[in-house]
Amino acid sequence: MSTSEPRPPMSKADYVYSVLLEEIRSGRIPGGTALRAADAAKRLGVSVTPVREALRRLEKDRLISYEAHHGATVVDLGDEAVAEYYGLRAVVEGLGARLAAARITPEELASLRELHAAMTADAERGENERLGEQSRHFHLRIVDIGGPAFLGAHARSVRNSFPVPAEASLWLDDGQARAQLDAHAGILAALEAGDGDAAERIMVEHVRSAGEHRTHH
Numbered sequence: 001m002s003t004s005e006p007r008p009p010m011s012k013a014d015y016v017y018s019v020l021l022e023e024i025r026s027g028r029i030p031g032g033t034a035l036r037a038a039d040a041a042k043r044l045g046v047s048v049t050p051v052r053e054a055l056r057r058l059e060k061d062r063l064i065s066y067e068a069h070h071g072a073t074v075v076d077l078g079d080e081a082v083a084e085y086y087g088l089r090a091v092v093e094g095l096g097a098r099l100a101a102a103r104i105t106p107e108e109l110a111s112l113r114e115l116h117a118a119m120t121a122d123a124e125r126g127e128n129e130r131l132g133e134q135s136r137h138f139h140l141r142i143v144d145i146g147g148p149a150f151l152g153a154h155a156r157s158v159r160n161s162f163p164v165p166a167e168a169s170l171w172l173d174d175g176q177a178r179a180q181l182d183a184h185a186g187i188l189a190a191l192e193a194g195d196g197d198a199a200e201r202i203m204v205e206h207v208r209s210a211g212e213h214r215t216h217h
Contacts, residue, residue, distance in 0.1 A: 001096045012050035017057050019044060024063050024074055024127045027169030031076025035064060077162070079215045085162050086211025092155050093139055098200035099146030101191050108145050109192055112138065116184050123177050131171035131180075138184060142191070142203075170213050180206070 010018070021039065023029040037051040044051070056070050058064045064072045077085075119134045136159065144152040170176045181205035190199035 012046045013053040013057075016040065016044055016046060016050050017054035020054055020058060021061075021063070026132060027172055028129070028152070029074055030169060031074050033074045034070065035072040035074060038074070061065070082211060082215050085158070086214070088158050089155075090150060090207040090211075092111055093143055093207055094157055094200045094204040095195055096143030096146040097150050097187060097191070097203040098196040099151070100142050101143060101146075101194050101196040101199040104145050104191050108141075109188070112141060112188060112191070115141070116181070116188060119184070120181055123174075123181060126174075128172050128174070128177055131177055135171065135180065135184075142187070176213060183209075 020029070020035070022144065029035070035055065037055060041048045041051045054140050055064060057065060059072070063075060065075055066072055115134060115138050119131055119138070122128070122130050122134070140152065140155055140159075143155040147154075183202060186202045187199055187206070190196075190202060
């Protein structure tokens with residue numbers, strides 16, 4: 001098949017699913033929001049049928065739940081679950097940062113600095129919707145460097161167990177984004193200095209502060 005041939009167009013259900021998935025993952029549709037099929041159909045210029053199909057897929061992804069008389073709602077875990085999630089992340093990612101400080105290579109450090117520079121440039125341009133996903137890469141890359149045997153897999157399973165990316169909306173707030181980027185810069189400096197204590201402390205504070213911001217909003 002030649003590359004010039006057009007690819008089959010995305011089905012309407014695929015299109016609706018991809019739009020809603022992106023809006024939920026980026027925090028533009030926050031947890032607890034009711035999703036009405038008719039409203040989404042009107043907004044996206046499609047009939048209700050593909051919207052219902054997309055909502056069923058989002059339910060399988062554990063991103064939305066159905067309740068009697070309420071319909072589809074974006075999943076919003078309670079404060080205790082949020083605190084547990086961030087506490088677990090702080091332990092796993094903090095340990096990852098501590099271990100990474102002892103073994104990071106100049107190439108790995110340069111790659112992290114490049115990612116940090118790209119995030120800073122996006123924030124300065126006001127393109128905050130990309131920062132949540134980039135931050136995920138930044139954190140997981142550090143854990144992979146520190147704990148390639150076990151820790152990287154644990155960090156991913158913790159993040160994947162939480163249905164809605166909890167810190168996505170945090171990155172949409174300019175003040176919060178700056179504070180998060182400052183913490184990333186501090187972690188990079190500690191990694192470069194080979195200071196495991198500082199790398200762990202800054203990472204733990206950084207993750208916990210994201211959790212506190214989430215539970216107070």
